[in-house]
Amino acid sequence: MAPDPTIRRYTGAVAALGRRDPEGKLYTFKLSPLGPRNFPLSRDDLRGWRMTILSGRHFGEVYWVNGNTESEVTVHRDNGPIDALDVRDVFIIESIDANGASMFAPKTGAGSAASPGV
Amino acid sequence: MQSDRKTGRAGRARAIVAIGLAMFASLAWPQGQRIPADAVDAFHQALRNKDTAAALSLLDRELVVFEFGVVDPTAEVYAFQHLPFDIDAAAASTWNIENRRVGGEGDVRWVLTTYHVTGRRGDGSPVDLMTLETMILRRTSGLFRIVHMHWSTNDAQFQAASQRGARQAAAPPAK
Numbered sequence: 001m002a003p004d005p006t007i008r009r010y011t012g013a014v015a016a017l018g019r020r021d022p023e024g025k026l027y028t029f030k031l032s033p034l035g036p037r038n039f040p041l042s043r044d045d046l047r048g049w050r051m052t053i054l055s056g057r058h059f060g061e062v063y064w065v066n067g068n069t070e071s072e073v074t075v076h077r078d079n080g081p082i083d084a085l086d087v088r089d090v091f092i093i094e095s096i097d098a099n100g101a102s103m104f105a106p107k108t109g110a111g112s113a114a115s116p117g118v
Numbered sequence: 119m120q121s122d123r124k125t126g127r128a129g130r131a132r133a134i135v136a137i138g139l140a141m142f143a144s145l146a147w148p149q150g151q152r153i154p155a156d157a158v159d160a161f162h163q164a165l166r167n168k169d170t171a172a173a174l175s176l177l178d179r180e181l182v183v184f185e186f187g188v189v190d191p192t193a194e195v196y197a198f199q200h201l202p203f204d205i206d207a208a209a210a211s212t213w214n215i216e217n218r219r220v221g222g223e224g225d226v227r228w229v230l231t232t233y234h235v236t237g238r239r240g241d242g243s244p245v246d247l248m249t250l251e252t253m254i255l256r257r258t259s260g261l262f263r264i265v266h267m268h269w270s271t272n273d274a275q276f277q278a279a280s281q282r283g284a285r286q287a288a289a290p291p292a293k
Contacts, residue, residue, distance in 0.1 A: 007168065007205075007206070009202055011198065011202075034198075035198065035199075037202065050170075052170040052171050052174070054174075054194055054197040054198050055194040055197075055198075059174065059179070059193070059194070060171050060174035060175055061171070062170075062171045090194065090198055092170065092197075092198070092202065094168070094170065094202075096168060100167065100168070100169065102168070
């Protein structure tokens, strides 16, 4: 089937856990690219993208990227911490916004977002 | 006046909460279903919606997938290697149920479905094939999740292309 050209993906594994915040909560981790779906990262390339964790104790949980560097990702606090994240957990980050819309879909009109899956 | 302002503020706050709840409800994902066929249909719907988490929530953690001649031995491997492809395929195609049979008893059930699948390949050529699907579902905590799925097709060319694609995919995570 034709891949959806409007969805970009980044797959990787957790290389190291980041520094916890003053309350002991974890929102940041270092990543290493894994698999065919990734690319060299620049700062905040993935900002606003959806991250789904594909293994470990956070399996199937969704977070939103608050920001990234070349080697580190920080998730948004709104979805809670990633305290149970472990080194080597794998994840996929997709260019899908918080409303479920593809972030690179062509605009169909002022104020409208593409419906996912349509 | 002061009271009106407070009432207005409270009304706005209630409206914001209501909108927030409505948005949350629309984004809430299925986590298994009470009826086996509903779990299968919800899985396909999650693929069409590009909703990775919803799709994962319908999978048993002991999932094994046989997909067009390729094995994904764990839910993690399937999620990493083939779920993105299936999401793209679902978005680019239409799956119409031709036939469905359900069976099993107790906490283990099966759903056998044939689909007429139409769409476009990456090169723009049309897809028009029959996909055969076997789903085995297991009930835990009152909800059915998919513990095995097996897809095959009557289109030998598509089956071969799927296998080539799978071989080119990344190695599964070491964990």
